[in-house]
Amino acid sequence: MFPLNNGNLKIAVQKKGRLTEKSVELLNLCGLGIDNYTDRLYISASNFPADILFLRDDDIPEYVQDGVADLGIVGENVIIEKPVMIDLKEKLGFGKCKIMIAYPDSLEINNIQSLAGKKIATTYPSILGRFLSENGIEARIIEISGSVEIAPALGIADVICDIVSTGNTLKLNKLKRGFTVFESEAALIASPALKDNSFKEQLVTDLLKRIRSVITARKSKYLMMNVPKASLEEVIRMIPASKSPTILPLFDESTVAVHAVVSSGYIWEVLDPLKKAGATGILVLPIENMIP
Ligand code: PRT
Ligand code: ZN
Secondary structure, three states: OOOOOOOOEEEEEEOOOOOHHHHHHHHHHOOOOOOOOOOOOEEEOOOOOEEEEEEOHHHHHHHHHOOOOOEEEEEHHHHHHOOOOOEEEEEOOOOOEEEEEEEEOOOOOOOHHHHOOOEEEEOOHHHHHHHHHHOOOOOEEEEOOOOHHHHHHHOOOOEEEEEEOOOHHHHHOOEEEEEEEEEEOEEEEEOHHHHHOHHHHHHHHHHHHHHHHHHHHHOEEEEEEEEEHHHHHHHHHHOOOOOOOEEEEOOOOOEEEEEEEEEHHHHHHHHHHHHHOOOEEEEEEEOOOOOO
């Protein structure tokens, strides 16, 4: 029996799917301590007054709206398709995908107007409906519950509107990318009922602080290297560190160690120039948390 009234924060996470591992990983990086969760319906965190509920992703927004769960992690596409009364607290930077119009090679779709009068198969009728009406297009929406990509081959629809991430599924089904209808990523949502429980509200504030520090840390790397004193100024100009870089003396007095926090995206651009400037022993380390 689930201990519903133990006062713990209830966090809903997808039971088995694309968001499960990353959601649990994020909560663990926040120090919750969630272990051996496979095939469990719920589990208590070992280091935080929270219980994790494992649910189908489509059910999470309503559970959060009704206050059965206080927080939930779910794709924005799911929240937008079926509007619910929840607060979107934070976009989480994983589960990124696009809902796109895609069409068979044989069809000519040059602009959005070419969709007029077409049959469009989708599992996202409301997101698609809004996109069509915003663009003043009249088309027929065919709602289907899965395997949308085979609808044109089966003759059920002319084009489709579905989630695309790598694009491999489209290629396999000889479909081309058309227009982006909606861009989505996993998001943390909160129940409006939280405002009546100050203890839980405080827990959410604490957890959000931790989540934001994990997200910021993911965007950064810790760079360590040895630099000849003669090229120190040149090297420092290359690394716009979040704060002034740390310079440490070494036994070899002609060289110093330089440590700096650098944006993840920038690291790969700067490695070769750093080597050319004489940097050696370059180490790039992940950062788990960055406390503002
Ligand atoms: O069982 P449950 O209902 O919980 O899971 P589900 O099957 O409904 O969802 P799941 O696990 O497939 O996806 C969960 C969430 O992950 C989605 O709501 C999106 O927010 C996000 N996400 C990210 C994706 C994808 N990427 C994705 N590629 N959801 C689905 N896909 C599917 C897409 O429908 C298509 O069939 O993958 C296929 C395309 O992938 P590519 O890589 O070939 O383009
Ligand atoms: Zn689902």
